[in-house]
Every structure is written in C-alpha cells, then in structure tokens.
Amino acid sequence: MDAPVKAHDGFAEGEPPPPLQPFLHDACVSLAAPSLCVSGPDGAIRGGADGFYHGDRRLLSHLDATVDAVPMAPLGAATLPDGETVFRTVLRGLAEQTPDPAVVLERRRTLAPGRLTERYTVRNAGGLSARLRLTLTAAADLSTMEQVKSGRPAAAWPARPLPDGARWSDGAVTGTLTLSAPPDERTVEAGGAVTLAYDLHLRPGTAWTVVLRCDAEHRDGDLFPAPATGTRWWSVPAVSGPDHRLAHWAARTDRDLRGLVLSDPLRAQDVFLAAGAPWYLTLFGRDALWSARMLLPLGTDVAAGTLRTLARRQGRADVPRTEEQPGKILHEVRRDEPGGPRAGGLPPSYYGTADATPLWLILLHDAWRWGMPDAEVEALLPHAEAAWNWLERYADADGDGFLEYADSTGRGLSNQGWKDSSDGIRFRDGRPAVPPIALSEVQAYAYEAAVKSAALLDAFGRPGGERRRGWAAELRERFRARFWVEDAAGRYPAVALDGGKRAVDSLASNMGHLLGTGLLDPEEAALVARRLVGPASGMDSGFGLRTLDAAAAGFNALGYHTGSVWPHDTAIAVHGLVRQGFTEEAGRLAAGLLGAAEQFGYRLPELFAGYPREEQPRPAPYPAACRPQAWAAASCVLLLQALFGLEADARAGSLRHAVRVPPGFEGVTLRGVRVAGRTFALSAAADGTISLHEG
Structure with missing residues (x-):
C-alpha cells in the first residue's frame, strides 16, 4: 500500500509548520465499507x-x-x-x-x-x-x-x-x-x-x-460497492479453551473483516477485502491476496472473488505511466478524482508492485487445495498463464534470474514490495538500497508460485509443469549463491540485492516470509528461525517481530518499516516456522502477538511500535496506523491455522493437522474449518495432542 506521508526535516523561523499526516491511535x-x-x-x-x-x-x-x-x-x-x-x-x-x-x-x-x-x-x-x-x-x-x-x-x-x-x-x-x-x-x-x-x-x-x-x-456510483446484505462469505471461527483471549480475538476479527468486504461492480457476487480504514478502503492487490489466503480455512469465497476481481484488471498492455504490463496484477485502484493524479503522484489504477503477481498464482493453487471448485479454477488458468508470462518476460528486467523492481516514472513507489516506504529497504549501516531491487521474499513467492502453478498444470492436464519446476530449482540455487551473507553470529539471508547486485545486509523480518515456501533447505530454515526468535535476536519485540533488527543503524521503533511490528508479518513467520518444524519458536511469537491483540482490544492495528516488552508492558501504537486493517485482522485466522498445522487437500477430501499444538496453547478448540463444503472441528488436549472431528 502507499507509504506514509513523510515528515519535514525542519523549517525556518517564521515559516508555518508543514502539513502532517493526522494521527489515529486514539480514534x-x-x-x-465503502x-x-x-x-x-x-x-x-x-x-x-x-x-x-x-x-x-x-x-x-x-x-x-x-x-x-x-x-x-x-x-x-x-x-x-x-x-x-x-x-x-x-x-x-x-x-x-x-x-x-x-x-x-x-x-x-x-x-x-x-x-x-x-x-x-x-x-x-x-x-x-x-x-x-x-x-x-x-x-x-x-x-x-x-x-x-x-x-x-x-x-x-x-x-x-x-x-x-x-x-x-x-x-x-x-x-x-x-x-x-x-x-x-x-x-x-x-x-x-x-x-x-x-x-x-x-x-x-x-x-x-x-x-x-x-x-x-x-454521482457516478461507488467505485467498489458494498455487497448484498445478509450474506456470509466465510464460516464463523469459533474458538474456546482455557485462554479466552483467542476467542475474543477471533470474534473481533470476524466483525472487523465483515466491515471491510467490498464487491466488484463488474460482477456483484465477487467480493474482496479492502485493505484498511481509513487510508486504504479500496482494492489493493497484495493486501487482498494475503488476506484472502489467510481466510482459506474458513472458506474459499473471498479467495475466488479476489482472484476474479484482480484477473479482470490484470495488465494487458505496456503502459509506463501506470507501470502496467501484460499479465501483471495491479497494486491499487482509486477513484479518478477531478484534477488528475492524486497528490502522491500515483494514477488511479497503479501496477507498481513486484509481489502481487506471484501471490495471485499462489492463492489460486491454495484456494483449489481448500475446495475452490475445479470449474472456477480452470476458468482462471488463462489468467494464470498470463501471470506466469509476466514473471518470465517482465519481472526480471536485467536478465540476472531474479525478480526486481524500479520505479520508471519518477512519481511512483520507490519500493514495491510490502515494505513500500521510501526508506523501507536499507543496508545494515543505514544506507538506502538503490534500485533496481530484488527482494528476498519476492524470490520466495516466485519459487512457491512456480512449484504450485506447476501442480495446477499437472492436475488440469496441461503441459509445462516440469519446465516451471526446473525454473524454480534454478532460482533456488541462484538465491543460495547470491543472497546469503554472514556476520559474527553466522549466516542469514539478506533482505535484497540492490542495483549493483550487492547483498543488502539488513537483518529484517522479510526473512520470515521465506519459511515454508520451499526456497530454503532445513539447515537454512534453522538459521532463519534462530535469527527471528533466538536468544540473541533483536527481531522479537515480545509482542511480535520487528521489521528491522534493533541493532541496525536505521532502527526506529516508530519507523513504518524500520523497526515497527506488523501483525501480518509476524503471523506469516509463525505459519512458516510451523511448516518448517519449529513449533516452539512459533508458539513464542504467537503468544506475543496474542498479548498485543489483548492490549489493543482485539482490534490489532496495521502496525505498532517495536519497543521491547520488558520496557513497554503495553505495546505503543503507531499513531497513524489503520485500524481495522484486513491482513492484521485476518492474521488471527492464519495464526489458528498455524497452531493446528492445517493443510487441506480438497481433491482427496482430507484435512491434515499437526500432532500437537505449540506449548502454551493446550486445550484450545477450533470450530468452523471448511474444506470443499465439509466442516471440521479440532481440539487440543491437555498434553497438546490434536484430534479432528467432522461436523
């Protein structure tokens, strides 16, 4: 989403103070929606x-x-x-x-x-x-x-x-x-x-x-209208257990997400989640895709609507002004207000995002696994082909085998991953990375998209699966050779490569997005887990992962992407840790995020300050954060999915789960999980072992 409005560097005596973005923390x-x-x-x-x-x-x-x-x-x-x-x-x-x-x-x-x-x-x-x-x-x-x-x-x-x-x-x-x-x-x-x-x-x-x-x-109607009243697009996540906080958080998540639902005016039945209130109450590709993916254990309707809404607006031509390219999934859509481009310089429909296209491919596969009907998936395969063509032909502009971005307009986003503020990607010594920039998590998304889209091609009897798996294997080796760096504490993946192909050596939360994608081998995953949650980690604030290591030169506990905590970011890392087998580390992060949810009245904001829990027993707000915000709210569902280790295979009619929940979550019961029309409940016994029941 758009980076926050930047503050001033100072002003001369007698000058009026410059305009400042309003605060929201006590609003x-x-x-x-809308x-x-x-x-x-x-x-x-x-x-x-x-x-x-x-x-x-x-x-x-x-x-x-x-x-x-x-x-x-x-x-x-x-x-x-x-x-x-x-x-x-x-x-x-x-x-x-x-x-x-x-x-x-x-x-x-x-x-x-x-x-x-x-x-x-x-x-x-x-x-x-x-x-x-x-x-x-x-x-x-x-x-x-x-x-x-x-x-x-x-x-x-x-x-x-x-x-x-x-x-x-x-x-x-x-x-x-x-x-x-x-x-x-x-x-x-x-x-x-x-x-x-x-x-x-x-x-x-x-x-x-x-x-x-x-x-x-x-006068011209709503850009994205409210959906029909009285409709539910996902099951109610009913949680019970000795710790009542999870139940309160799940109930609040359900209410907040229902308020964020918008529909596609081109097909009213297709709905998606607006990114957040108040600043981003519209369609954002990355946010809508992640939020829909997080909700998959409760049903596939939002995922299907999101996929189709974005597919209708998929890039068809090469338009430098908007950064549209054939097959590319857009960044955001706003109303075309009188006076032309918005104050931030972005056009109403803007495609400046490096990760929405692979995330679209991943969601299509995952929605299919959770029960999106075959006919609906097959209808989107031409769009999947176009998305893959974008990955191969456009995403790697210099041909070095990595997906990278650079704003070509001079008015767009200088950073085009989820950390899209102008100072969001920087070296450990505080220097900003110079584009074109290849983000670590975008390579992980591309790897996962290649493997999962290959599985879709196989399942629907289409050629090309082996070629995509080969492409993914080559990317994995290139990543291993170029992204890994080392300091006194050992090896870790850099946050990015800059325009000179130098590894941007920040310790950043982006590495949590690599877990569970298949990009890392077990030894590499263990190194990432230790950096995120280890005893000497500067990433874990006690309430969730900081976006940047506390020892970094550019660290700011109130920095939008340079030290704050984003709930969705932590939840993604928790899910990846569980998939890689690090349940104890996942449980520690999950407990911290649950504590933060309680302190914010179970309406987690877009982000909050990254001060250490030992010094700040209640998490300090980031004053201009959206609240509610779609992927912050939906992080509760992803956390529940991770705690129970849920993986669905709708074609086989199965729902797999972990043997036991992470320590600290014994006794929790989750009802309302849906796979291809079937409903399941899961319970964790006093010793943490999980049982599954249908109905």
Whole structure:
C-alpha cells in the first residue's frame, strides 16, 4: 500500500509548520465499507482524520454536540456486537442533588454503506428538572482521502439549508443531513457550518431523543460497492479453551473483516477485502491476496472473488505511466478524482508492485487445495498463464534470474514490495538500497508460485509443469549463491540485492516470509528461525517481530518499516516456522502477538511500535496506523491455522493437522474449518495432542 506521508526535516523561523499526516491511535472507527466514520473517543468529529467518509470522500468534517454553559465529561465509548457504538457524556451540575451525575447525553452511532445515523438521547435520572440548550454543529469539506491523509484538507464547503437539515455538494459527491425533529433554531454560518439548536426541559426520570442521519452519494456510483446484505462469505471461527483471549480475538476479527468486504461492480457476487480504514478502503492487490489466503480455512469465497476481481484488471498492455504490463496484477485502484493524479503522484489504477503477481498464482493453487471448485479454477488458468508470462518476460528486467523492481516514472513507489516506504529497504549501516531491487521474499513467492502453478498444470492436464519446476530449482540455487551473507553470529539471508547486485545486509523480518515456501533447505530454515526468535535476536519485540533488527543503524521503533511490528508479518513467520518444524519458536511469537491483540482490544492495528516488552508492558501504537486493517485482522485466522498445522487437500477430501499444538496453547478448540463444503472441528488436549472431528 502507499507509504506514509513523510515528515519535514525542519523549517525556518517564521515559516508555518508543514502539513502532517493526522494521527489515529486514539480514534474511534466505525466501518461499513465503502463507508467509515472516524471520531474522537467522545464521539465528536472535530478535525484531523475525523469524519464521515464514503468512497474516499469526506461527507462530514465536523459533527459535535454541545450544551450551552454546561461542563461535559465524556465517560467513554463501547462498541456492541452488532457494530453500534455508544458514547456517553455526563452533563455536570444539571439536576444534581448529590455528588452522583444525573443528566447524561447518550450518542448511539450506526453505520451502513452510504449512511451515518446518530441517535442523541438526553436522560435525566436526577430528582430535579433540567433545562438546557443542546446544539448540534455540522460541516463538510468534501475532501478526498488523499487530501486528509496528507494533512491538506479542503476548505469547508458551503451548506445548503433544508427544512430538516442541510446539504453539501460539489456535483461529484453529495452529503445530505436530516433530523427526525426540526430544531428550535438553525443557523448557516459563513464558513459553511450549520448549527441546529434544541431547547429542552426534562422533568425527573424523562428522556428526549433526536435522530440525525447523513446520506452520501457519488454521482457516478461507488467505485467498489458494498455487497448484498445478509450474506456470509466465510464460516464463523469459533474458538474456546482455557485462554479466552483467542476467542475474543477471533470474534473481533470476524466483525472487523465483515466491515471491510467490498464487491466488484463488474460482477456483484465477487467480493474482496479492502485493505484498511481509513487510508486504504479500496482494492489493493497484495493486501487482498494475503488476506484472502489467510481466510482459506474458513472458506474459499473471498479467495475466488479476489482472484476474479484482480484477473479482470490484470495488465494487458505496456503502459509506463501506470507501470502496467501484460499479465501483471495491479497494486491499487482509486477513484479518478477531478484534477488528475492524486497528490502522491500515483494514477488511479497503479501496477507498481513486484509481489502481487506471484501471490495471485499462489492463492489460486491454495484456494483449489481448500475446495475452490475445479470449474472456477480452470476458468482462471488463462489468467494464470498470463501471470506466469509476466514473471518470465517482465519481472526480471536485467536478465540476472531474479525478480526486481524500479520505479520508471519518477512519481511512483520507490519500493514495491510490502515494505513500500521510501526508506523501507536499507543496508545494515543505514544506507538506502538503490534500485533496481530484488527482494528476498519476492524470490520466495516466485519459487512457491512456480512449484504450485506447476501442480495446477499437472492436475488440469496441461503441459509445462516440469519446465516451471526446473525454473524454480534454478532460482533456488541462484538465491543460495547470491543472497546469503554472514556476520559474527553466522549466516542469514539478506533482505535484497540492490542495483549493483550487492547483498543488502539488513537483518529484517522479510526473512520470515521465506519459511515454508520451499526456497530454503532445513539447515537454512534453522538459521532463519534462530535469527527471528533466538536468544540473541533483536527481531522479537515480545509482542511480535520487528521489521528491522534493533541493532541496525536505521532502527526506529516508530519507523513504518524500520523497526515497527506488523501483525501480518509476524503471523506469516509463525505459519512458516510451523511448516518448517519449529513449533516452539512459533508458539513464542504467537503468544506475543496474542498479548498485543489483548492490549489493543482485539482490534490489532496495521502496525505498532517495536519497543521491547520488558520496557513497554503495553505495546505503543503507531499513531497513524489503520485500524481495522484486513491482513492484521485476518492474521488471527492464519495464526489458528498455524497452531493446528492445517493443510487441506480438497481433491482427496482430507484435512491434515499437526500432532500437537505449540506449548502454551493446550486445550484450545477450533470450530468452523471448511474444506470443499465439509466442516471440521479440532481440539487440543491437555498434553497438546490434536484430534479432528467432522461436523
């Protein structure tokens, strides 16, 4: 996904401070893709990233409730299982005869695609009557998400008053605010805001309610609409056991992922997971593919929808401006807003990614193994051929046998793996790697894609399988010869090769992505496991893997890709460790990530700070992280798959599992696992041994 907005290097005295990306770490986020609402913990929408958004446009930039001359004391927020969020605020001093609060303003928020609804209720539980003036203030700037993210929001848009509310529209997008009861006073301010005031007289034991609704509409319709309501695309991951945290995390994962589902307007039945809220509530190739792959133990519908949605947008021509190439899977899609390319310089449909294409091939194979129908898989094989042709003809631009990338536009992403910030790939001494860059994990994905696409060709009676296996074997040997480096602690795989074919010698979490792909032999896998989780490792923060070793010159615990912890990154390493037989190391990382999930209320953010657990008993947030975020949420399912060692073979009708769960996870039961229409449950006994039951 797009790298974060960079901060300034300093500014001269007297100059205004430069715009900064808004922080989100204490925000309350409600989600019903393609809509979301971001507010403060008290429910107020006051600035920064706060707002009601639909399809990457901000329909409300301000929405606040105040009571004249009355101190207000927020009590906090609670999110109910149905997604409704309740905010309560004490109106201090009103109707009070004792120190107990008497009058409370309750704000109940519900979100549906294209609609924000807020129910304001003032309750008087005191023994005296209460008189008050409640004022609702609303404004809209109609900013694009890119403007908000860059810290450069648009000015407030003039409000058009309506008998029961107000409307804001720039012709492309319209927001309409309506109230269930007319206000006693309405004022449209010169700056574009509208104030709506109610004079209330509440006798003891009574309450008053008004319902506010804001409806959003894009003139050209939604880029990716919400799917049909009432549909489920995966089974509920039901977890039980002595440690209740896994159950809470799985339940929250299910709710958050349902809020991130979007559909393909070209075929409404095909759904995928938007990358994350608020910055990335759209189609991202890499994120959607990884998230769908993580969900496979619960069903293949999301995987099938993701594969087809991306296949329809697969590259067909060589277009340097967008980095499109024949067979290539795209990076992201945004709405083509007026004014041309977005502030970051990226075109609306952008193909600057080195890993989405091999990941698409891997997902096609894995979805087939988990039960995606043969006919649906076979229909995608022509797209698989095109993807493979891209790997062979375009991905290796200089012919050295490795997949590499370089931004050819001057406006695209300088790094095009999952660590796509400009400083994400650097040497151990802090120097940035110069492109073209060949990432270690991209070689692993390509190896796995070659082997797995060969298996698909064999299964569907098509030629070419042996050639791809030969290609993979040669890549494996080239990788062994060029990527492995050594320091005082021994050998390890470099994070990348730079443009001069020098090994970029950082100790980085990317090496965890190599595990379980087949690229490493057992001895090499053991070396990687020791570097990730060994006693002298600077990678394990105690809450998950740091993206960069703590001893590296460029380490920053709050660096986006240079020391922070990404939950999906750790979960991928846990899964790989289990596949390579390192269950104890996997259990240690899994326990750390579970501890982090608990501290974040089981809604893990996109990333968090990489401070050591010994110094920071609660993980510190990365202030601008998405939350929820698809692959952070889905990492719970991948973790469960890893704990039980699940591997499916739908053609054989089998579900294989490990002999026992890693230490610390004894007694866990997982229900809802699906393989080709059959449902399974797995239980770990007190000694960790696993049993499998159908139904």
